[in-house]
Amino acid sequence: DAKTTQPTSMDCAEGRAANLPCNHSTISENEYVYWYRQIHSQGPQYIIHGLKNNETNEMASLIITEDRKSSTLILPHATLRDTAVYYCIVRVNNYGQNFVFGPGTRLSVLP
């Protein structure tokens, strides 16, 4: 079973920031938070991951709370192409550990 809970769906206006929350209250100290997204009819695509510190790359920012029990993925200026299902996953970065995907959050970016 997935160790995370996410809202089923969210809407965001085009050009505005999209903030996608994820709860992982049972996360272990050595588990990383990963975010993937899946655009319709495509395979999932890696977005970002982090352990304790906030992270930023060209796609998004990841904000992890100090107690690490929740995180937020931020798409700073959402476009229509960001409409997708977003998956939050916690995982130990050890050999043999796999990714357990939950149902994710369906983000709809509206014009």
Added chain:
Amino acid sequence: EAGVAQSPRYKIIEKRQSVAFWCNPISGHATLYWYQQILGQGPKLLIQFQNNGVVDDSQLPKDRFSAERLKGVDSTLKIQPAKLEDSAVYLCASSREVGDSYEQYFGPGTRLTVT
């Protein structure tokens, strides 16, 4: 860099028939995964290979599903015989472990319809 290749993209078969899917991972990626994604759900891992050895196949229905990764590169996933509930998208992914990153790269998937 070429992505993960999968074929066929679509397949329709009748129940009790057999089907095989092919995956070519990104060059140099030692780890290969097969996932099953049923409509409306997240992907579920079926099997994980490290080079040509199986790391995890605990969720693979071994009475009807089989997978192999000969020579540690390409992989095939087979279903024999297929059931209606096998209708899903079958995703292949590959990764290489660099530092603390285990980023997976996914192929486009094969959509299987069992009638």
